Amino acid sequence: DSGVTQTPKHLITATGQRVTLRCSPRSGDLSVYWYQQSLDQGLQFLIQYYNGEERAKGNILERFSAQQFPDLHSELNLSSLELGDSALYFCASSVGGAKRQYGYTFGSGTRLTVV
Amino acid sequence: DAKTTQPNSMESNEEEPVHLPCNHSTISGTDYIHWYRQLPSQGPEYVIHGLTSNVNNRMASLAIAEDRKSSTLILHRATLRDAAVYYCIPKRCIIQGAQKLVFGQGTRLTINP
Secondary structure: OOOOEEEOOEEEEOOOOOEEEEEEOOOOOOEEEEEEEEOOOEEEEEEEEEOOEEEEEOOOOOOEEEEEOOOOOEEEEEOOOOHHHOEEEEEEEEOOOOOOOOOOEEOOOEEEEEO | OOOOEOOOEEEEEOOOOEEEEEEOOOOOOOEEEEEEEEOOOOOOEEEEEEOOOOEEOOOOEEEEOOOOOEEEEEEOOOOHHHOEEEEEEEEEOOOOOOOOOOOOOOEEEEEEO
8 A cells, every 4th residue: 555545446437428536645745646547658647736736737638627625635537538538547646845855656546448 | 857768678587686777868967866667557656766876775776877867777686576667757856846757658677587
């Protein structure tokens, strides 16, 4: 157990639907990152939050959105789902807010299958 | 973001040392060099990081070239559990909010029994 909890582990849904993926960061970590991993694209950075505020955006589609709540857990919302959105979605957390370097901790991911 | 070049794949034998190279010739002076690995069906896992000096921890050693344009991750005695994709990631240090990790294609390491 890495300390980063992602739910659900697996999700199967139909095209056009909307889903929410949840991430609880490791205790004490303020930054949360979302990544998408598909077979042909590798690990792609989507978005980062730090202490409730959006800090960086990567290749995140407009159909996707995220937020980080006061208790620091984060949710990634995927809407109008397409077959190509099928992928593994990882959440990571880090301490952030300090000059010292730390490793980032990843969750075990949510496998999304769009049919 | 600094670009990295790693071999697509490498193969080694169990209980032998493994040296995984990474070129990062565009690295800036304030970028740390992080290494992560991803075992099959798992999320990435932090291995080690360094700035200028060589670093050791319980998982591996990191040797950084004097000009910092390359580094080598060293697994001293590979086991079957070390079979994974290894990513070398230059990462800037910023004060607030931390810096995202940008993953390249990595090196797929195969360990033969």
